[in-house]
Amino acid sequence: MAPLEAIEWEECFLEAVEDSSVKRLARERLGVAPSALAYLSPCPWLARSWIDLHPSQLGLVHLDPDLEDLVALAVSQDNSCRYCYAVSRTMLRILGLSDERIMRLNEDLPGSRSGGRSRAALVFAKRMSHADPLPSQMDVLPLREAGYGEEAVNELACLVAVCTYFNRVATFAALPTADLEALPEKTVVKICRPILAFFVRRRRRRPRGPRPGDTAHHPPRPPADVASAEAPFACAIAPLGDTPAAAALCRVVDAAWRSPLLPARAKALTFAIVGKALGCEQSQLEARRLLAGNGLGRTEVTEILAHLSSPLLDPVEASLVAFARETVWYQPAQIQRKARHLAAAMGQARFLEVAGLAALANAVCRLGAVLGSPR
């Protein structure tokens, strides 16, 4: 049994709602429709982000796909996400790693994989994921010494940020893990493993990222208004430059901001609280800028951030603020119980938006801290 299966994980409290258009899109782009989509579809941008931010869609051309799997495993382990861990474990099993080997990776992730390059990447991934304290220039140096160039470092940081995002959404929504955890042990999977591995590897050999001309589903470049410096948290994503990863992240942040489920002020507050908990100055400044545009002045924001409460907050914002602070470091079952209360109080769609925003804030703050720090 893999160690993470012993972590306490609540029953999923969300209702599965099938959305055939999202499923179709997932099949087209990823080759498979993840079971998570049914639980996330009441919040359309969140379900769509599950596809848009999939590592295979980010055009990570400077990273070895095998390393991507290991990074995903390391980050899901650091965040105690049973769902994402089960996904990574299944993928590694299909690609031929035994359970013993994966278990050894768990014991000492950085030390157990072959080269110094992988080791440096995994140490960085765990450091960035845990963010206690936020990673800085010192954490990027070993990557440079191990031979990672600017683009590879950016891609790695982006991959870790995206993994922390998936981990949080899956954990807050308490996505069901039983089927995924049992999958590698199924006889049919064991028998078909070499064929599955062949198809996985063949898919990975294809050009990665959005296909040229696929503008309807995934424009290769963000439109000017999304990519502009005025777009929410563009400053954190800007160092990724004109890459598919930057485009995907900009699209997701923009879609989250345009969603009508919660007011913009509540969204900016979520980012501000997560930024404060992580000690990320850049995110706090950006959130303050956005809050100022939504009627909350400097003094009011300072008061809210200092004590997480204010008579100015409406009931939705007060709930959201209380939940957002818990999303940085948590025990899965504890936060899932809080999430269940929140979902019961505000409804599934709005809860999913809160969970997605908090997860996005965690990802963007970490990314901004790494890419924004002078290297």
Added chain:
Amino acid sequence: MRLGWIFCAAAGALALFFFARDLRCGRHLRRLRRRLGEAAHELERLQASFARFAPRDIVEKVIADGLATGGEQKEVTVLFADLVGFTAMSEALDPDLLVQVLNGYFARMSKAISTNRGHVAKFIGDGILALFGAIEPNPWQADDAAHAALAMQRELRHYNTELAAQGVPSLRAGIGIHKGVAVAGVFGSGDLVEFTVVGGNVNLAARVERLTRAHAAEILVTAAVKAALDSRFVLRELAPVRASGVSDPVVTFALEGFEAEGGKAMGPIPR
């Protein structure tokens, strides 16, 4: 012809021997791997359990380097709680009942502390040392500690009602809270180790708890805590008092409540 048969039989026996040996080795290897896996799993489980009581990076350092790991300076809020007059009460109570009363008290206080994001570092006799912001950074640690103290007060009131029904005298606790930089680390030797914080600020929190008797107040906070508290906490300034081991008189404030108005969360979201 006969030589051929002998050769075939010998080759067959040899193949059978190697096959049996491989089978045995394979079985042995699988057994070893399983044990290794179980040991790894157990280690991971222990590590996960320990990580609830000490920061994960410290747990990892202790596992990798042993106890010779360095401490870390951290901004923490320290809460000391002690039962007033419990020594006299303990002499009058039956030992079994005493243990039962004290364990009930610890259970309720620990819950009040942990639901407000603190962690109990240790029980010292009938005293409790709780830390806020020691495991993970917590910019709202002073508010959390003050809420925890008020929750402890409420829990104790409920507990006293239960004790009164059993004919046990009421318990009264003094709580002192101070905020400052302290050295956090794993201290101890041999079989007895613990994650805790040490330093002048920790000692001051203990002194402030002792001052609850002099001021006849249940919860006292220092000026450093007051500066970081939400303005809706109700505080009453008390006269500076000399405390043992502290050169200057200590200014404290009695924490008397929290004015919860506006900004109320929807639904029963636990703190």
